Amino acid sequence: MSYHQDLPPKGGYPDVQWKRNLPSRGFRPSIYLAIMGVVSLLSVIPMSKGFRERREYSREKAWARLSLLPLLQAEADRDYVRRITALTKREQELMKDHPDWADNKPVFNDGRSRFPSYVALEATKN
Template identity: 35%
Template sequence: MPPPGGYETLKYKRNLPFRGPGGAVMVAGVAAVCAFGFWRLGLGNIEKRELKRENIWSRIYLTPMLLAEGDRDAYRRQQAALAREKEIMKDVKGWEAGRSVYHGDRHKPDQRIVLL
């Protein structure tokens, strides 16, 4: 016979916990994150293009100054070499400092240094 007061009621309903947002919410979230990423990528590309343009123009503007600085340095080095040659060869009779040791044009070194 059943116990007094009857049997305990059976729990037959499913008790599933909340499993998170639905699929549409997830797709919308992924789309929002991708849209934000592409927006930031576009801003980064604009910034990179601007920096590249600035770098190119800075090189264009600095080239004459760098060439002039190189010419001044080459002239200074040539004058220092001439002074060293004069000092070293001061006891040699008939020696002219800076004059080519070659008597023809066949074995002549490059004359690229422009005197200012």
């Protein structure tokens, strides 16, 4: 009986495939990064225009408030005079029979005018 030894084929066996051979899907990551950068830049441009516009609106609002300030101050002064006059008349009406009460005598002795720190409103019956 003759023995036959099994030998490799001429030229050797083919290489064993040990790496995964997946097909590439999509672009390289650097291209995705570039696309994200372009989209970010294109979105910053309208945003900066909006910031400028908002700053201009706030500046305009501040100037409008500064322009209205004398009018509002005059209105507050008129309201203060009206309230003080009404308070004085009410005080005269209440104290007309009191012998020691002096009309329009300052409450404080230094002669300075002081604004009230609060306004007391009474409920009116309609």
